[in-house]
Amino acid sequence: MADIRFTTDHEYVRVDGETGIVGVTDYAQSQLGDIVFIELPEIGKRIAKGEQLATVESVKAASELFSPVSGEVVEVNAILEDNPAKVNEDPLGAGWFVKLRLVDESELSGLMDEAAYEAHVRSL
Template sequence: MTTRYTEDHEWITVEGDVATVGITAYAAEQLGDVVFVELPEVGKTFKKGDEFAVVESVKAASEVYAPVDGEIVGVNDDLDGEPAKVNEDATGGGWFAKFKLADASQLEGLMDEDAYKAHIA
């Protein structure tokens, strides 16, 4: 299971043809305390780069962009009652949505962990 990253601080982990997407710990740290997450509806489709979610913190609201084309097949309902999970475990329990991949080759254009670390350094 490989994790890839976008320049906009989303992470994506793929298992089979389903990708789990969230924001990075760096992004969560920059936002501060997350107070609300607006998630997409299951069944909606997005193109790479489309806004698919919004995360609001005490500092700001920020859009979350789809790292790949796909259809939403699941969302993290836990974030409705516990948006702070994004701060506590951004790359684990704080995930946002699951995408059914439309084109797995789009993953090749995303950064690996070393490239992402260099990007935020």
């Protein structure tokens, strides 16, 4: 059963067993504008929570995505290489960034659930 958690920086991690699928939220994609390029990490890379996971470029900006959890990169979303617009179209689905093998489940408890995140977005 998948469980989705959010950060205050508008990233999500969708937990499926030992795997966490990381991406950005709908609010994030709307703020970033049309995404033109995404630099993803190499498979096998170990990333600590808070470390840079990806870089997202729009026409006039480049933003860094910091990992919401620690883990090892097991898969990156190859579709984004040719079609970064997927993030704008379907950020929580086909527009995911990276799959991580999670190493510390306790990190998840520090993140928000869907209701808390929605409240967070409303407060902005």
